[in-house]
Structure formats: C-alpha cells, structure tokens
Amino acid sequence: MQMMIADQFLESVSGERIQINNPATGTACGEVPAGGGEDVDFAVQAALDAFTPWATLPNSRRGGLLYRCAELIRREADRIALILTTEQGKPLREAKDEVYGAAAVFEYYAGSASLVSSGYADRLPRYGYGIVQRRPLGVCGAIIPWNMPVLIAAWKIGAALVTGNTLVLKPSSKAPMAVLALGEVMKRSGLPGGVLNIVTGSGNLVGDPLISHPEVKKISFTGGMETGRHIAGVAARTMKRVTLELGGNDPMIVCSDVDPVAVAEAALLLRLYNCGQICTSPKRLIVEDEVYEAFVTHLKRRISEVVIGDGTDPSSMIGPLNSEEVRSSVEHAVWRLGDEGAEVIMGRIPDTLPRKGFFCLPALVTGCDGDSPVLQEEIFGPVIAVINAGDSDEAIDIANNTRYGLGASVWTQKIEVAERLAEGLEAGIVWVNQHMKLPPEVPFGGVKGSGSGRENGLAFIEGYTEEKTILISR
Ligand code: NDP
Numbered sequence: 001m002q003m004m005i006a007d008q009f010l011e012s013v014s015g016e017r018i019q020i021n022n023p024a025t026g027t028a029c030g031e032v033p034a035g036g037g038e039d040v041d042f043a044v045q046a047a048l049d050a051f052t053p054w055a056t057l058p059n060s061r062r063g064g065l066l067y068r069c070a071e072l073i074r075r076e077a078d079r080i081a082l083i084l085t086t087e088q089g090k091p092l093r094e095a096k097d098e099v100y101g102a103a104a105v106f107e108y109y110a111g112s113a114s115l116v117s118s119g120y121a122d123r124l125p126r127y128g129y130g131i132v133q134r135r136p137l138g139v140c141g142a143i144i145p146w147n148m149p150v151l152i153a154a155w156k157i158g159a160a161l162v163t164g165n166t167l168v169l170k171p172s173s174k175a176p177m178a179v180l181a182l183g184e185v186m187k188r189s190g191l192p193g194g195v196l197n198i199v200t201g202s203g204n205l206v207g208d209p210l211i212s213h214p215e216v217k218k219i220s221f222t223g224g225m226e227t228g229r230h231i232a233g234v235a236a237r238t239m240k241r242v243t244l245e246l247g248g249n250d251p252m253i254v255c256s257d258v259d260p261v262a263v264a265e266a267a268l269l270l271r272l273y274n275c276g277q278i279c280t281s282p283k284r285l286i287v288e289d290e291v292y293e294a295f296v297t298h299l300k301r302r303i304s305e306v307v308i309g310d311g312t313d314p315s316s317m318i319g320p321l322n323s324e325e326v327r328s329s330v331e332h333a334v335w336r337l338g339d340e341g342a343e344v345i346m347g348r349i350p351d352t353l354p355r356k357g358f359f360c361l362p363a364l365v366t367g368c369d370g371d372s373p374v375l376q377e378e379i380f381g382p383v384i385a386v387i388n389a390g391d392s393d394e395a396i397d398i399a400n401n402t403r404y405g406l407g408a409s410v411w412t413q414k415i416e417v418a419e420r421l422a423e424g425l426e427a428g429i430v431w432v433n434q435h436m437k438l439p440p441e442v443p444f445g446g447v448k449g450s451g452s453g454r455e456n457g458l459a460f461i462e463g464y465t466e467e468k469t470i471l472i473s474r
Pocket of ligand 1: 143146172206208211222223227246
C-alpha cells in the first residue's frame with residue numbers, strides 16, 4: 001500500500017518500505033512506505049495548501065462530507081475489517097465492530113458540525129459589542145497506536161476535520177494498512193486532496209518530524225506513557241497544543257450485592273476483547289469478600305473454555321497479540337504475579353494453533369495483592385487479575401493505587417453505592433454496571449498518568465478551535 005498525501009498515493013522519498021506481519025502467522029502480510037522527514041514536510045505543505053478552502057467551507061458542507069465518508073465506510077466495512085484482522089490479529093467480528101464504530105464516529109461529527117459556531121457579546125456599555133469567532137487551528141497532527149487503529153483514527157480525523165482543520169496522521173508501523181484503507185475510502189467519498197494526509201513510517205523518522213514541525217499547531221496522540229512524555233516535551237518547544245491518551249490500568253469494582261456469576265462472565269468477555277489490548281480494558285477486578293469465591297469459581301471454569309486462534313476463524317474467541325514484544329511483556333507480567341504468590345491458571349492450547357503466531361494463552365490470576373508492583377502497571381494482554389477487597393472503602397483504595405487514571409467501573413444494584421464509589425474513583429470516565437463503552441457523544445480521556453485533554457463529546461470544539469474576539473466600539 002502507499003501513503004496518502006495531497007491528491008496522491010505515494011511511495012516515500014527514500015523508496016524504502018516496512019514489512020507488516022500477520023500476528024497469527026508471524027509472516028509478511030503487506031508492506032507500506034517507510035516515510036521520513038521529507039515526506040512529513042510534503043504532507044504538512046499539502047495540508048497547509050488545503051487549509052483555507054477547507055476552513056472556509058460552510059460547516060454543513062464539511063458535515064455532509066463526513067456523512068458520505070461514514071456511508072462508504074459502512075459499505076466497505078468487510079474489506080477494511082479483513083485488512084485490520086490480518087495486520088492486527090483481532091477476531092474478524094471485533095474488526096467489523098471497530099470499522100462500524102468508526103463510521104458512527106464520523107456520523108457523530110457530521111451531526112455536530114453546526115455546533116462549531118461563533119458567538120456575539122452584546123450590551124457592553126463602555127465598549128460597544130464583540131464578535132467572538134471560533135476559528136480552526138490550521139494543520140494538526142495525529143499519532144496513533146496499533147490496538148484500535150481505525151477507531152482511534154476516526155476520533156482524531158472527525159474532530160479535526162469538522163472544525164475546519166486539515167490533518168497529517170501517522171499510523172503505527174505495526175498496523176498501518178487498515179488506516180490507509182480508511183483514508184482511501186474517505187478520499188473516494190469526495191474529501192478534497194490535502195485535507196487528510198497519512199504518512200507511514202516509524203515514530204523516530206515520521207513521528208518526531210511531525211511533532212517538531214513549526215507549521216503543525218496541535219498534536220493529538222494515543223499510545224504509551226513514555227512516548228507521550230516525549231511528545232509533550234518536544235511539542236512545547238513550538239507552542240503546540242497537545243492531547244495525550246496514554247493508556248490505563250482500569251479497576252472494575254464488584255460489590256457484594258451483584259450476581260457474581262453474571263458479572264464474572266461480563267468481566268471475562270470484556271477483559272479478553274481485542275486480546276486485552278485496550279487502554280480501557282478492566283485490568284484489575286476488585287471483588288468484595290461476599291461474592292469473591294463464586295466470582296472466581298466461575299472464571300476458573302470458563303478460562304479453560306476460551307478458544308484462541310486465527311482472527312479469521314469464526315470460532316476464535318481471541319486472536320494473537322499484535323507482536324512478539326507485547327507477548328513477552330505479558331508473559332513476563334504473569335510470571336512475576338505467580339512469583340508474588342498469586343494463583344495462576346492458564347487457558348487451553350488448541351492443537352490447531354499456528355506455531356509461528358504471537359499467541360498468548362489467557363491467564364486467570366487470583367488472590368492478587370492490591371499493592372502488587374506488577375499490577376501498578378498496564379498489562380496489555382489477556383490477563384484476568386482478581387483482587388479480593390474486604391469492603392468498598394478498601395476497594396477504592398486499591399483501585400486508585402496506580403499512576404494511571406483512565407477508566408473505572410462499579411458493579412452494584414445500589415445507586416447510592418455507585419454514586420459514592422464513582423465520586424471516589426480517580427478516572428476520566430466511570431461506568432456503572434458496564435465497562436469500556438465509549439460512544440462518541442461523551443468526552444474521553446484520562447487523569448494522572450493517563451494523559452491530558454479530552455476527545456469526543458463536545459470537547460472537540462474547544463480542542464480543535466481557538467476563539468478570536470473582535471471588539472467594535474459604537
Ligand atoms: P508507542 O507509544 O511507542 O506507539 C504509539 C505511536 O507513537 C506509534 O504510532 C509509534 O510509532 C509512535 N511513536 C513512537 N515513538 C515516537 C516518537 N519518538 N515520536 C512520535 N511518535 C512516536 O506505543 P507501543 O506501541 O510501543 O506500546 C507501548 C505501550 O503503550 C503498550 O504496552 C501499552 O501499555 C501502551 N499503549 C497504549 C495505548 C492506548 O490506547 N493508550 C495503545 C497502544 C499501546 P511506531 O510504532 O510506528 O514507531
């Protein structure tokens with residue numbers, strides 16, 4: 001596949017390419033250009049050239065174009081989803097969910113176009129009156145990861161474009177192809193050249209020139225904490241705005257008044273979605289005393305029934321992890337939890353599992369210590385870690401005992417308990433009797449080390465525009 005810059009699909013200036021591996025087989029499934037600084041310069045120039053015509057379109061025209069993109073994405077969902085499964089590893093049904101989710105995001109932004117409006121300040125006796133314009137920032141940059149590339153790209157593209165900005169997007173080198181397919185579909189929907197540019201390549205060779213480029217006014221980043229810290233530092237030198245979503249270590253608090261079997265089943269399905277590689281996956285299940293035994297007993301039975309296999313096989317409940325690097329870090333975490341004294345029960349290895357893929361058996365780890373240093377960190381894989389809490393006060397203390405603060409959930413039938421716990425949880429979003437649900441209508445982002453700034457909801461208006469006041473004396 002090729003990069004998308006201005007009106008064209010291109011190779012990189014260097015002519016070099018990056019091989020993309022299918023995580024289910026460990027073998028090549030495609031190639032993309034290995035971009036560099038000159039490609040970034042070219043893309044930023046294309047985005048600059050496209051900016052004024054795009055920014056001065058009526059909001060409804062930009063919204064209309066995003067509607068058309070959503071329509072075509074839905075029509076081509078099967079094709080994009082297959083590319084996504086092949087390069088990322090997730091089951092095909094999850095890949096389709098993701099592509100449909102991206103279409104819904106574009107519909108949300110299309111429908112919100114009219115909210116991007118200017119204001120008026122009247123009755124200022126000594127000053128006259130003011131017009132408060134809401135203006136786009138200019139060329140924005142987006143850097144995204146490999147775990148949910150199509151959905152995360154849609155969040156950033158929808159918000160930037162509907163507000164009148166143009167965008168240069170860098171996908172992860174571990175899963176860039178579905179994003180390129182998304183871009184190509186958007187272009188075919190009528191998006192003018194240069195409004196969205198996609199430059200493939202590594203973080204060092206494409207990411208760094210993008211975050212330090214003087215013409216780029218904002219960087220929206222989703223990925224790891226260390227990279228986020230680096231981006232914030234570099235972007236500060238050119239006074240860019242930065243939005244960072246840096247992962248999570250979400251607690252799921254299970255109170256004593258719930259049906260433990262039903263909630264344990266929900267926890268299993270949520271935690272294993274995308275093979276556990278989701279920033280808002282419930283990574284620490286904190287279960288109150290009275291329901292702990294029944295909760296764990298259900299999980300012990302179910303963990304051996306989890307079917308692991310190639311994402312294109314409809315019987316696979318989970319696919320492989322995305323890379324060998326992720327697999328070894330997850331296996332290391334499980335091994336350390338066992339060393340700390342937790343009980344580890346592994347899932348079953350099917351005979352048919354391809355031998356070369358980055359498969360990782362799901363692990364149920366019970367009796368975890370709430371203070372475990374391993375559980376302070378994000379485990380990006382199919383590890384179901386259960387911690388016993390005496391009561392809800394202890395549960396909150398354990399839940400907040402991490403440097404992350406992205407999502408959290410409370411499972412209870414008592415609204416007063418839900419409200420009290422939600423109040424005490426340090427997180428950007430708290431779910432009650434659900435987890436990991438992110439409709440584009442609500443703002444999303446973290447506190448503490450999970451980052452800063454919000455995506456979706458109405459946060460996009462503030463995030464992608466600036467106000468300019470014109471004060472006119474009478
Ligand atoms: P990274 O933060 O390294 O990658 C995310 C994106 O940032 C990729 O596009 C990457 O490019 C790019 N990048 C890397 N270095 C730079 C740089 N110097 N300048 C600009 N861009 C850069 O995450 P990983 O994929 O390595 O995952 C590490 C950990 O982060 C995971 O184990 C998980 O804990 C967390 N994570 C969180 C996610 C979330 O949703 N918040 C998503 C994915 C991971 P490239 O890879 O092409 O070099």
